[in-house]
Amino acid sequence: MTTQASALTRIETPLTEMLGIRYPIIQAPMFLVSNVDMVVAASEAGAIGTFPALNYRPIEKYVEALKEMKKRTKKPIGLNIIVNKSNTRAKEDLKHALDAGVNLFITSLGSPKEVITEAHKNGAKVVCDVINLEHAKKVQDLGADGVIAVGAGAGGHAGPLSPIVLVNWLKHELDIPVIAAGGIANGATMASMLAVGAAGVSIGTRFIASTEARVEQAYKDAIVNSSPEDIVMTTRISGTPAAVIKTPYVERMGLDLPWYLKFAKDQKTLKKYVVPLIHYLGSKKLEEAATGPSWKTVWSAGQSVGLVEDILSCDQIIKNLVVEYEETLKNLPKVQ
Ligand SMILES: Cc1cc2nc3c(=O)[nH]c(=O)nc-3n(C[C@H](O)[C@H](O)[C@H](O)COP(=O)(O)O)c2cc1C
Incomplete structure (x- = not known):
């Protein structure tokens, strides 16, 4: 589909106001998928592009990527930092991002306290991934500018x-903006979230099937060809349930950790060694499948795969979201 959104259109919400962007759309950070081209294209299209700092290793490549993004777009960009102990680069990543002028930080896992304090000193905003009210209230009390409510069916850790x-x-319980994540891939699903009070949407899976995503063609094709029923949750990637496409390889591997890793993960003395090991092994599997031709197909994606029909540029995906959003609002049955 090649619909066009007028260059003058805007959708104003507390999120667009907070960031100074045209559309309340976050191109969500995706491990191994998000890259410089995607971030620049999304931000230039009026949304905000974001990426996980760890997509660029070693750290010199990350600093280079930040520089390139800031050179290629003057629009706001965002960064995802995993703020738990397993991420030994978190402090350095934050410092470089602040030096480069990153506008939005998305934190997942752990406490976002330090990111919030440092980002606010720089005039940047911080929104935190949450899956329940308890965590949402905690980050609100810490001064977060918003929460990303990650619901069932999302890609990643749903x-x-x-x-x-x-x-x-969360909209009823919190005083800060709530951004919706999970299952949004077109204008209708976006409209449904804004209708229930979201200040914006954060979209991952849809953007895997983009021309700019530098992942294997087979992975993009799998996004287009899969149905929501093909998505299964596995603990084999990180120890906590993560959404993947049920390929023959995933079926053979099984969805649960082998008994000895499960046992070791529950032992207080072993946990600190075993959890990083599970992360390492899981990430290797994802990396092999995402970036090289492989029969070991572990492809991370959410249930919205069922709504993705084509591989398009990030710019066109965002234009379509806006046009379909407007059409959805127009076509809603009226009260007579
Ligand atoms: C392939 C993939 C990788 C992801 N990697 C990360 C990540 O590194 N950090 C993070 O906070 N969220 C990650 N997520 C979650 C997304 O940021 C976002 O919350 C999610 O994709 C939204 O749901 P959707 O996929 O249904 O659009 C990932 C999601 C996918 C599909």
Whole structure:
């Protein structure tokens, strides 16, 4: 589809106001998928492009990537930092991002306290991934500028709650903007989230099937060809449930950790060694499948694969979201 959004259109929400962007759309950070081209294209298209710092290793490559993004777009860009102990680069990543003038930080896992304090000194904003009210209230108290409510069906580490319930619930309970994540891939799903009170949407899976994503063609094709029922949760990537496409390789591997790793993970003395090991082994599997031709197909994606029909440029994906959003609003049945 090649619909066009007018260069003058805007959708104003607390999120667009917070960041000074045209559309309330975050191109979500995706391990191994997000790259400089995607971030620049999304931000230039009026959304905000973001990426996980760890997509660029070693750290020199990350500093280079930040520089290149800031050179190629004057629009706001965002960075995802994993703020738990397993990420030994977190402090350095934050410092370089602040020096480069990153505008938005997305934190996942762990406490975002330091990121919030340092980002605010620089005039940057911080939104935190949450899957329940308890964590959402905690980050609100710490001074977060918003939360990303990650619902069931999302790519990555999805929460257990229906996104439509989670967003509407958090909207009533919190004083800061709530951004919806999980299952959004077109204008209709975006409209549904704004209707229940979301200040914006954060979209991952849809952007894997983009021309700019530098992943294997087979991975992009799998996004287009899979149905929501093909998505299964596995603990084999990181120890906590993560969404992947059920390929023959995933089926053979099994969805649960082998008994000896599960046992070791539950032992207090072993946990600190075993969890990083599970992360390392899982990331290697994802990396092999995402970036090289491989029969070991472990492809990370959410249930919205069922709504993705084509591989398009990031710019066109964002234009389509806006045009379809407007069409959805127009076509809603009216009260007579
Ligand atoms: C391939 C893939 C990798 C992801 N990697 C990360 C990550 O590194 N950090 C993070 O905070 N979220 C990550 N996520 C979650 C996304 O940022 C976002 O919350 C999610 O994709 C939204 O749901 P959707 O896929 O249904 O659009 C990832 C998601 C996918 C599909």
